[in-house]
Amino acid sequence: MKEFINKTCILWDFDGVILDSMEVREDGFRKVLTLFPASQIEILLSFHRKNGGLSRYVKFEYFLEQIIGGEKNEEKVQQWAEEFSEIMRKSLTSKGRLIEEVISFIKRNKKLYHMHIVSGSDGNELRFLCDQLEITEYFKSIHGSPTPKIDLVRILMEEKGYKPEETCLIGDSINDFEASRLNDIQFFGYNNPALKARGLNYINSFK
Numbered sequence: 001m002k003e004f005i006n007k008t009c010i011l012w013d014f015d016g017v018i019l020d021s022m023e024v025r026e027d028g029f030r031k032v033l034t035l036f037p038a039s040q041i042e043i044l045l046s047f048h049r050k051n052g053g054l055s056r057y058v059k060f061e062y063f064l065e066q067i068i069g070g071e072k073n074e075e076k077v078q079q080w081a082e083e084f085s086e087i088m089r090k091s092l093t094s095k096g097r098l099i100e101e102v103i104s105f106i107k108r109n110k111k112l113y114h115m116h117i118v119s120g121s122d123g124n125e126l127r128f129l130c131d132q133l134e135i136t137e138y139f140k141s142i143h144g145s146p147t148p149k150i151d152l153v154r155i156l157m158e159e160k161g162y163k164p165e166e167t168c169l170i171g172d173s174i175n176d177f178e179a180s181r182l183n184d185i186q187f188f189g190y191n192n193p194a195l196k197a198r199g200l201n202y203i204n205s206f207k
Helices: 022-032 038-050 056-067 074-091 100-109 123-132 149-160 174-182 193-197
Strands: 009-012 114-122 141-145 167-171 186-190
Touching: 009 149, 022 038, 022 074, 038 056, 056 074, 056 114, 074 114, 074 123, 114 123, 114 149, 123 141, 141 149, 149 174, 167 174, 174 186
Parallel strands: 009 114, 009 167, 114 141, 167 186
Antiparallel strands: none
8 A cells, every 4th residue: 555655564553443343342331330320431431432542441540530530549440441351352252343454454464564553452351352363473563551552652663673754553543643643653544534534644445
């Protein structure tokens, strides 16, 4: 694709870019927080939709401290995050959820680019899902939270010695754009027309 001329490294977001998982993730938040009023859960889901690249740890902290007005409680956040992960491990292993045009592009070009996953999803859960979906082999490495995406990108580029001008990140959220901008690499939006409406670089299709 012409977008990747002069690129040697592609960093991929996971949810909404490689895997159609957004509906399942939203349902996961509802199940973990089922004892709370639906109105409070919907506020969290609105925050979640606007901040797809942030980790669940940040989102559960936001729910606890900003929505229900609780005190900071790392143990409670960790408990919710673990419950959420268990639901995801059971619900996101179907290969039918893989976004076909993206997977086809990755398979065709795995020898042309260094490809990595950098995601707001939990790192251990992410590697489990990639194994179950049989896509691990296409990526040099797979990284997720609790480390923020901005730091994941920075650390990966430092460790691998990738040049910013030869690297890009493909994501579906404004947080992905910020992780790219703050690491001085090119961003491409995908699967979220709101990013295109902002005038950001955008991939309409991988076909």
